[in-house]
Amino acid sequence: MVRGDLAVFPFLSVMQMFLTSGRAGRLIVEHIRGGQLWLERGEIVHAEAGRLRGEHALQCMASLDGGIFTFEVGQEPPNRTLALRRDMALRRLLDDSEGWTALSRTFPDWNQRLRFSAKWNDAQPVTRAQYRVLSLVGDSQNIRMLLERSPDAPRVTLETLRPFLMAGLIELG
Template sequence: MVRGDLAVFPFLSVMQMFLTSGRAGRLNVDHIRGGQLWLERGEIVHAEAGRLRGDNALQFMASLDGGAFTFEVGQVPPTRTLSLRRDSALRRLIEDSEGWAALSRTFPDWNQRLRLSAKWNDAQPVTRTQYRVLNLVGDSANIRALLERSPESPRMTLETLRPFLLAGLVELG
């Protein structure tokens, strides 16, 4: 078993190390944005983050900037939801982590809850996607739970909420 801290060893560096080594096993990350990744011979074959599986779970974990990790060699994935070889996986993780930069500044603490502010009114025009995402605000315990319940990808969900937060129509609390 390998253990470490993502504040010391960044997530992308850890993933590069495990994917390049060709080891098979499960990477567990203990963090509000954490989850589990299963690797086989330089390939990501499955990802889980709470209720999320596959692509959405991997995108969710690409936002990681901290947390404790453990890698357990020989752990078999419960299912196969991904097939990302080393170079494709690393390229995807880099792109996803770059996409999270602004969102992480806007939504720094995923333990916080979102709610509609006093500025909100029912006459506010919204698209169908916005309606589906906004409908989860107030019904979720925190941002992580909202992302797990959203019909959209994690990044798309926060990108949808961001303008409402910046306009003061949605607030953290």
């Protein structure tokens, strides 16, 4: 078992180390945006983050900038939702992590709840995709749960909500 702190060892560096080593096992990250990744011979074969699985879970974990990680050698995946070899996996994680930069500043704490502000009114024009995401705002206990309930990828969901938050139509509370 290997343990460490992602504030000291960045997530991408940790992933590079484990993928390059070719070890098989489960990487667990304890954090509000954390989850679990299963690796086999330099390949990511499965990801889970809360109720998210596969691509959406991996994208969520790419946002990590902290947390405690544990790598358990020899743990078998419960499922196979991904087939990303080392170079492709690292490229995907790098691209996703760069895409999270602005969103992480806008939505820093996924334990917070989003709610409609007093500026919101029912005549507010929205697209069908925006409506689908906005309909989750009142029903979710926090941002993490909202992302788990959304049919869209986590980044797409937060990118949809971001202009409404910046305009003061929804707020963190």
